[in-house]
Amino acid sequence: MSKAPSANDRSQLIDLGSFIRSQRNLAKLSQRELAKLTKLSDPYVSQLERGLHEPSVRVIRALGKALNVPVETMLSMLGEEVDPDAEVISTTAAIKGDPELTDAQKAAMLEIYDGFTGGKRSRTSE
């Protein structure tokens, strides 16, 4: 049985869909034209606009490009957030995501950073 998207998710999908539709209309494009630009099928564009599916990252990027809308705009509509501690997190995030560092080095720098900042480190969730 279809595990329908949880009620919460569904309204987000509908919001995102409405947004896509309004941007498409603003750009004076038909669903087919947008489909062609994004290399998607036109019924799928229709489905997205009605909030029937959660698009993948790949699709979101294509849509953002075709509609001249920054990707974050759409992403933020799927699952809330934008965390308030962004400043503090950004240094730890940079360290964690840095391909120049080995895991041990990351751990070391995070430890040091933690010590410097009094261990008031991130708390993205909860």
Place this chain on the structure above:
Amino acid sequence: MSKAPSANDRSQLIDLGSFIRSQRNLAKLSQRELAKLTKLSDPYVSQLERGLHEPSVRVIRALGKALNVPVETMLSMLGEEVDPDAEVISTTAAIKGDPELTDAQKAAMLEIYDGFTGGKRSRTSE
């Protein structure tokens, strides 16, 4: 006729997977523990780490939360190319701009970072 992910995508998936694995190890979590935190199945975590699938936005958010990594970090690994210097710059930039650190602490961390990366820091600023 499985439409395998285009070679380009595949390497991005592998990069993302490796990143997830390294973050999980840093956090000293098993795949099962991470799976529980993110409400995913453990084989799926395994598959993600090996770059076998492109996770949805929902999954990326869950992973970011559980691993204390901002979502954009992972999203950026899926989309576009990433300027090789960009990462290096971003870590030093993050440290330099971090309001939580004193000047002396910044200097210390930059020194350490320099040592770790062999001092190949680029001439972005200064």
Place this chain on the structure above:
DNA sequence: TCGAATTGCGTACTATACTACGCAGTAGCA
């Protein structure tokens, strides 16, 4: 030496993202 617990993963399955095809409605235009 033996469980018992924990690790990562193969695999077959289910759920959902995405496409191919085609239909009904509308707008022009002869």
Place this chain on the structure above:
DNA sequence: TGCTACTGCGTAGTATAGTACGCAATTCGA
């Protein structure tokens, strides 16, 4: 009136995201 072309969408199918179950390889304590 009777095309012709365009619009959005229903629907059935295929491809991929994500799960349930279980196995082989550690590790550890008795």
